[in-house]
Amino acid sequence: MTATGYVRPASIAEAVAARAAHPDWIVLCGATDLMVEAPLRPAPVGVVDVWALAELCGIAEVDGGAVRIGAATPWRDVVTSPLIAARAPILAAAAREIGALQIQARGTIGGNVGTSSPVGDSLPVLLALDATVELASPRGTRRVPYRDYPTGYRTTALAADELIVAITIPAAHPGARQLWRKVGTRRAQSISKIMAAALLRVEAGRFVEARIGLGAVANRPIRAAGAEAAIVGAPVGEATADAAAAALAAELTPITDVRSTAPYRLATVQQVVRRFVLEASSPSSPD
Ligand SMILES: Cc1cc2nc3c(=O)[nH]c(=O)nc-3n(C[C@H](O)[C@H](O)[C@H](O)COP(=O)(O)OP(=O)(O)OC[C@H]3O[C@@H](n4cnc5c(N)ncnc54)[C@H](O)[C@@H]3O)c2cc1C
Known part of the structure; x- marks a missing residue:
């Protein structure tokens, strides 16, 4: 330069x-x-x-x-x-x-x-x-x-x-759960195949707040608005995790490039967000 x-x-x-x-x-x-x-x-x-x-x-x-x-x-x-x-x-x-x-x-x-x-x-x-x-x-x-x-x-x-x-x-609500996952080829010096971040909050067994940020599944970093809508108001547990994953399939059209394929990206993001929902559903999470 x-x-x-x-x-x-x-x-x-x-x-x-x-x-x-x-x-x-x-x-x-x-x-x-x-x-x-x-x-x-x-x-x-x-x-x-x-x-x-x-x-x-x-x-x-x-x-x-x-x-x-x-x-x-x-x-x-x-x-x-x-x-x-x-x-x-x-x-x-x-x-x-x-x-x-x-x-x-x-x-x-x-x-x-x-x-x-x-x-x-x-x-x-x-x-x-x-x-x-x-x-x-x-x-x-x-x-x-x-x-x-x-x-x-x-x-x-x-x-x-x-x-x-x-x-x-x-400042986040003290009961909110923050979650992060990067998926790449290695744990360091690796450009992400996908990454996901979430803030999820549960009150009385239902999700009351959900923000999910995704990377490498669109031409820019995006919020998963469909998955968020499937989560907010829904009860904790498997059914909501499945609904969030289904919403991701409807809202995302990732690309295939040198780092990953479109089907792998979609399936992996669905899996990661499913796990986020289940983790935030667990009794050990603050709610
Ligand atoms: C080997 C290697 C591995 C990497 N691994 C990762 C990785 O795993 N994950 C990842 O996200 N990134 C990775 N990066 C990319 C890079 O390190 C990050 O994006 C880093 O945060 C860039 O910060 P910088 O200060 O070096 O930006 P710079 O190179 O100095 O600038 C980047 C851009 O931002 C603009 N800019 C910077 N500061 C300002 C400002 N204050 N106001 C306006 N414009 C500004 C510049 O004009 C330029 O367009 C990697 C890079 C290398 C070389």
């Missing part, structure tokens, strides 16, 4: 100004996606380098129980954060399976959101946890619900002059 322009801003304000002054430059953070893609693209005109920009790093509690994660926070910090372990354990679980230790030391949550690949491992988790993306530009700051952020294959709601500043995860 050879760029003719380079700036390393010292603040979000400087980064936003650089973005506005150079709309044809790229934003670079950990570079673990950009360097892989570099040989396949023309060299960028210039680079706004936000790696380790202090204002974009860190994990903190905000607004009475929500967790705000700076866009330039590397996965290693997500994995080791006690706050994430307590509030968003499935984000830590997903982060632990991204690449291997070297990638987790360098790759960031903002970069995963920025690339917006259908196989970005954190993205189904952000859907299940109903996260919000904070974006900054010369027009100010706006907050976009993550479910509205991916708009197509690697396209997003990010405007050309915007910077991803942070991801915020709202």
Whole structure:
């Protein structure tokens, strides 16, 4: 990657100004996606380098129980954060399976959101946890619900002059169960065949809340709206697990590619979501 322009801003304000002054430059953070893609693209005109920009790093509690994660926070910090372990354990679980230790030391949550690949491992988790993306530009700051952020294959709601500043995860109900599963060829350095994340809550033997985020089964990370509808209001147990699996068959049309086949993807997602429902149905789960 050879760029003719380079700036390393010292603040979000400087980064936003650089973005506005150079709309044809790229934003670079950990570079673990950009360097892989570099040989396949023309060299960028210039680079706004936000790696380790202090204002974009860190994990903190905000607004009475929500967790705000700076866009330039590397996965290693997500994995080791006690706050994430307590509030968003499935984000830590997903982060632990991204690449291997070297990638987790360098790759960031903002970069995963920025690339917006259908196989970005954190993205189904952000859907299940109903996260919000904070974006900054010369027009100010706006907050976009993550479910509205991916708009197509690697396209997003990010405007050309915007910077991803942070991801915020709202406080979940204390009785909610968080579940995560990545299926790949290995436990590390493996791009997902499918991944699924869920937040499920049971009260008095019935599901009262269900959000299911899926990856690698569509051109973008998606919520499984049909399966969620089959679960909410239904009693715990096998029949609801079967209904959720049937709803997935009706709503998903995964593709066959180098990593997996469409039938395998559908069958595996059905199996994983079935297990989520049964796990959340078990008496040991908080309800
Ligand atoms: C060997 C290897 C293994 C990998 N394994 C996995 C895996 O298992 N799971 C997985 O999900 N990913 C994996 N990845 C991909 C990558 O590590 C992640 O997507 C990572 O989170 C990207 O973060 P980054 O900071 O390196 O992004 P960068 O490469 O710096 O940027 C990625 C994109 O986001 C944009 N961007 C970054 N920050 C901002 C910002 N603040 N504002 C606006 N735009 C921004 C950039 O312009 C670029 O388009 C792997 C990569 C490699 C090389």
